[in-house]
Amino acid sequence: MSKPTTILITGGAGFIGSHLVRLMVNKYPDYHIVNLDALTYAGNLENLKDIENAANYTFVKADITDAAAMQELFAAHDFDGVIHLAAESHVDRSIANPMSFIETNIVGTVVLLNAAKQHWGDFSGKRFYHVSTDEVYGTLGETGFFTEETAYDPRSPYSASKASSDHLVRAYYHTYGLPIVISNCSNNYGPYQFPEKLLPLMINNIRHNKPLPVYGDGQYTRDWLWVEDHAAAIDLIYHEGKNGETYNIGGNNEWKNIDLVHQLCDVMDDLLGRDQGTSRALITFVKDRPGHDRRYAIDATKLMNELNWAPSIQAEEGLRKTAEWYLGNTEWLERVTTGAYQAYYEQQYQTN
């Protein structure tokens, strides 16, 4: 019997990774999906409860910076491809502690590139897909968009570490011929996002009538993409993208932070049966983040034209779906905010 297509997804217990793992496990029953995650504070196997017993799914707890463990893993599995999402991902944490971003995002990526390079023979039929962010491009003024040709100009330790990893992935393509593909995506939102990020933080604070912290003047503009649309784009690019290419992924859905928060407040008042304006009254402007980029906007024309991708929903609909999900999954939210989720791995994988 021939070996099934085997794909290593790193960071699959995180926010975007868990959506991608779920999509791949369900959509490709003939593939073997190996989810590798170190289960940092951001990794939560409870995100994957619905597929954890699937026959085509394996979870491996390991750290991508551990070169010996990665060599062993690549020796044990004949991976056809890697989809690399594992990263330290929160800008504020990168300002407080840049070194862990250097270690995971830069060193960890090179450890994986080396393992692929060493174990993949002549590279035929292989693919190394690196998932990255639009933050590598820096900041925009009132107009214009980031394209795949925009020069890199990262401005936070997080974006600088992702930019560095993007460069290294491209270097392995040009230097060694490793078949790589990269995508740079805008802000994702949706279910299972760790509640330190804007939308789940606001939803949780609204539930508890706590202040809603908005940085600076609230005029920062971001493009927002429904997380399942990102996962679908990754699936498409993994299967149909061209080696050596970069694809921008975005929702064509720009919002100023304050407008997004207002919209969310109104949806939450509606869902919670509160008077309109109740949640808006909780908004508190707080001291700005240092080096805060003013505006990000993505031009995703290449992905739309070449691979026929389009976002399935816009933020008005997505915000409501997001708010409904968190309100319908308050137990998940409580377990994340109290840290209880961290015991789940021990319970699920150690005592079985």
Ligand code: NAD
């Ligand atoms: P996340 O923080 O929710 O998840 C990251 C996952 O990586 C976690 O499960 C964590 O346990 C794991 N991880 C961290 N360090 C590790 C290590 N050393 N070894 C193994 N696993 C480790 O992040 P996310 O928001 O899901 O982002 C996933 C990827 O997508 C990242 O590479 C990020 O840069 C990129 N991205 C995110 C967004 C966004 O809006 N969230 C947008 C564009 C790109």
